[in-house]
Amino acid sequence: MRRKILAAICISMVLGAVGCSSSGGAEEEAAETMPENITENTVAEESERNSSPGKILVAYFSWADNAVLEDDVDAVTSPSVIPPGNVQQLAGWVQEETGGDLFTIRVTDPYPSDWDECLDRANEERGENARPELEEQVENLEEYDTVFLGYPNWWYGAPMPLLTFLGENDLSGKQVYLFCSHGTGGLAQSVEQITEAAPDAVISDNIFDCYEEDSASSQEEIQSWAGEIAGAGQEAAEESAEQSAAQRISVQFGDNTVIYELNDSPAAASLGEQLPITVEVEDFSTNEKIFYPPQELDTSDTPAAEGGAGTLAYYAPWGDVVMYYDDYNENPSLFELGQAVSGAEQIGEMTGTIIIDLADIGDE
């Protein structure tokens, strides 16, 4: 009976909050599932983070993990108290997809397994703005970079134990992805409450939410959502690692290697594009080793060379790349390509055939 009343209130609040959806990038869906007062300022924008999702935590709250199951529990009126709970199941799939560590938020004083009694207690806790005590905290929380946080809608928002969790486990700076199972009430005030409880967490607006009766059949949808998040972060990280490796070049002669970090000038880029180069190094003056790349470098928008020993430069009139191992005089035709970051002391010894190539991280 009480369930029907609750459902009726929820239906009048949010129509159409059935099925499963993820709101990231789809503004229409976000408008349908997000409370009106959630703005771009209260939910951190999904930022293209050029970093790996890193270590992943999948933390969730679910009634089934927080009730003492009585023998006579009515599976019809209190369905999700019987394991697996809806969010419990969703969390398991997210964990399976992302390989994260699973953490179930559990209160020390379990909720009644009777639907009406559970509603009453949850309602009281909401009214008192209570923070029910938790059994345990996440170990080594500082190691996690990304947190998938799952919860059911309880009384138009986040269950109070979830707010206890956020108060006791500092998610500042971590990337947080929410997933929620609910009745017809949708996400209601939950995102706003979570944002308030974890103001320094980076809460994505790419939220997965699922109508209670569809939760059990949403494995594919939630795994595709979580997989895209974890995969996109990984790809961005790999791309960024490749880019940073491309900014370093190695000059190898005999058993020795000098590593240069290139600047982001067009001249440095045009040298990078010609690699690998195998060439005879030449001596010049008392402070330079030089070689001629096959093609001229593009010196537009390239800074003048003004470092000392260790500078990698390009002398445009002759078209040679210069590796300095002692001080030199500045010259308007001398452009800086980068600086030695390791092996600079060997430059003066360079002789014979040298191989210039993009540096692997392991070369350093």
Ligand SMILES: Cc1cc2nc3c(=O)[nH]c(=O)nc-3n(C[C@H](O)[C@H](O)[C@H](O)COP(=O)(O)O)c2cc1C
């Ligand atoms: C105490 C309580 C309060 C609830 N309040 C709401 C609500 O306000 N709006 C809503 O849409 N669903 C509400 N629900 C339904 C749950 O959000 C939904 O059944 C969810 O799928 C349960 O997930 P779980 O099985 O992991 O606990 C409530 C359920 C409980 C037990």
